Amino acid sequence: MRLGILGSGSGSNMQAILDAIDDGSLDASIELVLSDNPDGFILERARKHGIPTGLIDCRGFKQKFPDEAQTETAQALKDAGVELVCLAGFMRLVKQPLLDAFPERIINIHPSLLPAFPGLESWKQALDAGVPETGCTVHYVDAGMDTGPTIIRAKVPVKPDDTAETLHARIQEQEHRIYPEAIRIISAGGA
Numbered sequence: 001m002r003l004g005i006l007g008s009g010s011g012s013n014m015q016a017i018l019d020a021i022d023d024g025s026l027d028a029s030i031e032l033v034l035s036d037n038p039d040g041f042i043l044e045r046a047r048k049h050g051i052p053t054g055l056i057d058c059r060g061f062k063q064k065f066p067d068e069a070q071t072e073t074a075q076a077l078k079d080a081g082v083e084l085v086c087l088a089g090f091m092r093l094v095k096q097p098l099l100d101a102f103p104e105r106i107i108n109i110h111p112s113l114l115p116a117f118p119g120l121e122s123w124k125q126a127l128d129a130g131v132p133e134t135g136c137t138v139h140y141v142d143a144g145m146d147t148g149p150t151i152i153r154a155k156v157p158v159k160p161d162d163t164a165e166t167l168h169a170r171i172q173e174q175e176h177r178i179y180p181e182a183i184r185i186i187s188a189g190g191a
């Protein structure tokens with residue numbers, strides 16, 4: 001399975017996918033890594049691995065993913081022969097131009113048990129809500145925010161002494177396990 005990754009930040013989930021490919025537990029390749037953030041560490045990680053990278057030009061738009069940039073992104077992914085697009089900490093909402101180019105072939109990882117706590121800093125939302133457990137979800141991307149059919153979820157208990165940092169770190173451990181697993185499931189035709 002030829003993967004394309006979109007990310008804005010640290011790229012630890014992309015790293016987990018790379019590690020799974022490198023240790024032979026995931027039969028896939030990362031063909032292209034694109035970021036809207038020139039300073040995102042995800043680009044550095046990709047370069048270290050010799051993976052082609054590119055910048056998505058969203059200058060002038062704080063949160064929006066402009067149509068033109070989506071069309072260019074879709075073209076770059078197609079040119080790289082990408083079959084599955086993985087959002088890994090990508091902070092802009094994907095809409096029709098890109099969705100139409102990869103129907104049911106864009107997935108995302110989110111740090112909560114969706115449909116609970118969509119949006120930003122879901123681990124803080126979980127702490128504030130006082131729930132006994134939260135977790136993470138890999139799901140197909142549709143035009144909504146953190147909606148779309150679930151592929152796999154993992155539960156994480158919320159401990160009484162958890163801070164936002166400790167809870168987020170524990171959720172990320174599970175993210176790094178289930179993101180490669182979701183790609184395995186899709187490769188096997190199981191979702």
Ligand code: GRF
Nearest residue numbers: 010011012013089109110111
């Ligand atoms: C993760 O917590 C993921 O669930 C969310 O953004 C974060 C990305 O982290 N969508 P990283 O860049 O993969 O380290």
